Amino acid sequence: MAEHEVELTVDGEAASVAVEPRTLLVHAIRDQLGVTAPKIGCETGKCGACTVTLDGTLVKSCMLLAVQAEGGTVRTAAGMADGDELHPIQQAFRATHGLQCGYCTPGMLLAAERLLADQPNPSRAEIRSALKGNICRCTGYQHIVDAIERAAADAGGAP
Amino acid sequence: MYPAPFAYERPTSLGEAITALAADDARVLAGGHSLLTAVKSRATTPGTLVDVSELPSLAGVDRDDDGLWIGAASTYAALLADERVATVVPMLADALASIGDPQIRNRGTVGGNLVQADLGADLPPVALVADAVLTIHDEAGEHQREISDLYGEEVGADHEPAAGLGTSALLTGVEFPASDATGSAYVRRTHPATGYATVGVAARLWLDGDMIEELRLGATGLCRRPIRLTAVESAVRGQSIEDAASLATAHAPADVTSVDVHDDPNVSGSFRRTILGTVTAAAIDRASGVDE
Ligand SMILES: Cc1cc2nc3c(=O)[nH]c(=O)nc-3n(C[C@H](O)[C@H](O)[C@H](O)COP(=O)(O)OP(=O)(O)OC[C@H]3O[C@@H](n4cnc5c(N)ncnc54)[C@H](O)[C@@H]3O)c2cc1C
Ligand code: FES
Ligand code: FES
Numbered sequence: 001m002a003e004h005e006v007e008l009t010v011d012g013e014a015a016s017v018a019v020e021p022r023t024l025l026v027h028a029i030r031d032q033l034g035v036t037a038p039k040i041g042c043e044t045g046k047c048g049a050c051t052v053t054l055d056g057t058l059v060k061s062c063m064l065l066a067v068q069a070e071g072g073t074v075r076t077a078a079g080m081a082d083g084d085e086l087h088p089i090q091q092a093f094r095a096t097h098g099l100q101c102g103y104c105t106p107g108m109l110l111a112a113e114r115l116l117a118d119q120p121n122p123s124r125a126e127i128r129s130a131l132k133g134n135i136c137r138c139t140g141y142q143h144i145v146d147a148i149e150r151a152a153a154d155a156g157g158a159p
Numbered sequence: 160m161y162p163a164p165f166a167y168e169r170p171t172s173l174g175e176a177i178t179a180l181a182a183d184d185a186r187v188l189a190g191g192h193s194l195l196t197a198v199k200s201r202a203t204t205p206g207t208l209v210d211v212s213e214l215p216s217l218a219g220v221d222r223d224d225d226g227l228w229i230g231a232a233s234t235y236a237a238l239l240a241d242e243r244v245a246t247v248v249p250m251l252a253d254a255l256a257s258i259g260d261p262q263i264r265n266r267g268t269v270g271g272n273l274v275q276a277d278l279g280a281d282l283p284p285v286a287l288v289a290d291a292v293l294t295i296h297d298e299a300g301e302h303q304r305e306i307s308d309l310y311g312e313e314v315g316a317d318h319e320p321a322a323g324l325g326t327s328a329l330l331t332g333v334e335f336p337a338s339d340a341t342g343s344a345y346v347r348r349t350h351p352a353t354g355y356a357t358v359g360v361a362a363r364l365w366l367d368g369d370m371i372e373e374l375r376l377g378a379t380g381l382c383r384r385p386i387r388l389t390a391v392e393s394a395v396r397g398q399s400i401e402d403a404a405s406l407a408t409a410h411a412p413a414d415v416t417s418v419d420v421h422d423d424p425n426v427s428g429s430f431r432r433t434i435l436g437t438v439t440a441a442a443i444d445r446a447s448g449v450d451e
Contacts, residue, residue: 002166020164022198048262057236058265064266068210068212133260
């Protein structure tokens, strides 16, 4: 099948990838651009490990074709830290043990960032519903919810 | 998981889309959240995917005296952010909010949901209760179809669209006619494994004081097509709203006696039959408190 040249911006870097139409966005990001923050868990839209934002919208990058991201701006968890300085949400995850194996974490971080942008002071129930598309097999979620509460508090949202 | 190869087209006009879809092995790609799953597992092997997700003629919402028109490529999230939806068709807002998770709601579209009508999809029963009217374009031009004649007795394989639309036709918009009902709501019990509805019920209610003048009910999760619950509808007509829950649980089994109710390892068919009455009662109760 003819390849398509797809122009996109990933974590602030302009990139161009030649992809077949069947190439999933997550494969283009990981295998062709070498940005391995988004993970592949289920490849069927259930686990959220591949979560990125596309033009600010939270999506599962295994559920889009790379050609559909033409002209788009992708943000992965790899783009969150400022050099060695972790993003405040990453710091909160570290401080509250919001991760164990870390496989789900890149998706969790972006879902958390999206939530806090929309709702700076979320309840625990709101945090849980914002994480509905992200599965964690290790932590039992308590510490992830704690981490997001703490990130909100650190940012001055919570009491 | 690598799909079999296919070509990809992104038409920029309705005419181009219709032309592209006329090819035998072309398929509409909207949100991709049912189609790409089938394509990845190679349950479906289309030759060309025609991406309509950004086609202007399938976008937007329009409200007038006749009702609410929704472009087929509108995402669930876009509709949830539009307050006209909850105002004009409260049960639609309930159903949109219960779909999947945030990422799925950001991509999935009304048109794809209604055409695909997966087992336990949330929008088909709402459209059925609302008597939604579909605008469809194909090579012969534009025509309208009632939602009720879209889902026939015969449906395709699990991953194929349930709606008998044909692969060359494009659903461009869905009209939810204005209603003088007292209220409406959608309530579901979530499937523990798939995240779809195990059973979901849409209810639209007309009350005169405490008396139920009219009730329309649609259910999902029982079989591939959404079904109307006509036994419960007629049992409660003329009765007090106070008695609706007990009448719903008593009469719901009659609505599924001739239905081959879906059975899976997590949720048996008999469980689905058993909870139908309680989910129906909950939907009626919620509809009585949510104004249309
Ligand atoms: C993990 C997961 C959980 C989910 N949970 C739920 C849930 O809880 N409730 C729920 O209702 N759904 C759920 N879904 C399904 C989701 O809502 C899909 O988005 C929806 O079923 C299909 O819509 P789509 O826009 O993604 O369509 P696509 O997947 O792009 O298309 C589906 C089918 O419809 C056809 N089609 C699409 N648009 C048109 C059009 N305009 N005209 C003609 N044909 C068209 C396509 O050719 C294809 O055959 C879930 C999906 C996933 C992956
Ligand atoms: S890998 Fe994309 S949702 Fe699981
Ligand atoms: S930390 Fe291991 S899956 Fe979440």
